[in-house]
Amino acid sequence: GNSVTQMEGPVTLSEEAFLTINCTYTATGYPSLFWYVQYPGEGLQLLLKATKADDKGSNKGFEATYRKETTSFHLEKGSVQVSDSAVYFCALSEYGGATNKLIFGTGTLLAVQP
Amino acid sequence: GAGVSQSPRYKVAKRGQDVALRCDPISGHVSLFWYQQALGQGPEFLTYFQNEAQLDKSGLPSDRFFAERPEGSVSTLKIQRTQQEDSAVYLCASSQSGNRDSPLHFGNGTRLTVT
Numbered sequence: 407g408n409s410v411t412q413m414e415g416p417v418t419l420s421e422e423a424f425l426t427i428n429c430t431y432t433a434t435g436y437p438s439l440f441w442y443v444q445y446p447g448e449g450l451q452l453l454l455k456a457t458k459a460d461d462k463g464s465n466k467g468f469e470a471t472y473r474k475e476t477t478s479f480h481l482e483k484g485s486v487q488v489s490d491s492a493v494y495f496c497a498l499s500e501y502g503g504a505t506n507k508l509i510f511g512t513g514t515l516l517a518v519q520p
Numbered sequence: 521g522a523g524v525s526q527s528p529r530y531k532v533a534k535r536g537q538d539v540a541l542r543c544d545p546i547s548g549h550v551s552l553f554w555y556q557q558a559l560g561q562g563p564e565f566l567t568y569f570q571n572e573a574q575l576d577k578s579g580l581p582s583d584r585f586f587a588e589r590p591e592g593s594v595s596t597l598k599i600q601r602t603q604q605e606d607s608a609v610y611l612c613a614s615s616q617s618g619n620r621d622s623p624l625h626f627g628n629g630t631r632l633t634v635t
Binding site for chain 2: 442449457497499507508509
């Protein structure tokens with residue numbers, strides 16, 4: 407079945423450091439790919455998405471490129487801030503399915519220190 | 521309201537009790553999902569509604585779990601005879617359509633603790 411694998415956390419960085427959170431997927435067909443973020447005490451929010459191979463999603467300085475050849479959708483940010491501390495979830499939406507049901511990875515906790 | 525609203529925010533139940541969790545989706549959103557999120561894990565799909573029709577309930581872990589959305593708006597997730605393994609955060613999400621690219625908007629969840 408379809409699945410998403412994320413790097414385990416926590417990831418601890420100093421402010422202004424470069425961030426990469428790895429995400430790979432297994433899916434039949436051509437899923438859409440998403441990154442969701444969960445700030446402390448808040449609900450999941452869509453961070454960015456990509457719907458086809460080679461698409462780049464970007465938002466708030468974060469970006470991720472849909473790589474079909476490596477089945478990956480790694481999240482990157484050039485310079486993290488303390489306010490980026492949160493749990494990040496990679497997810498896919500199955501292609502050809504009747505719904506936009508999401509399958510999530512286990513999440514990666516990011517802690518940014520001043 | 522502006523977002524997806526879930527109530528109660530926290531629920532403590534004794535093992536064997538029945539619980540009901542409520543979700544108010546964004547007005548006009550056709551699709552509604554329930555997810556279960558165990559501690560330290562990603563959300564896992566439970567069930568999906570399109571308007572009032574429950575189109576997918578493949579993720580419900582047992583027949584103790586039941587969900588409804590009778591008028592195609594508010595939804596209730598009911599868990600009968602709760603067990604300790606039911607302890608989790610239950611998330612509701614809605615989206616404007618069932619299109620695979622239509623983003624899901626999540627509520628803050630209901631944290632259920634079964635003692």
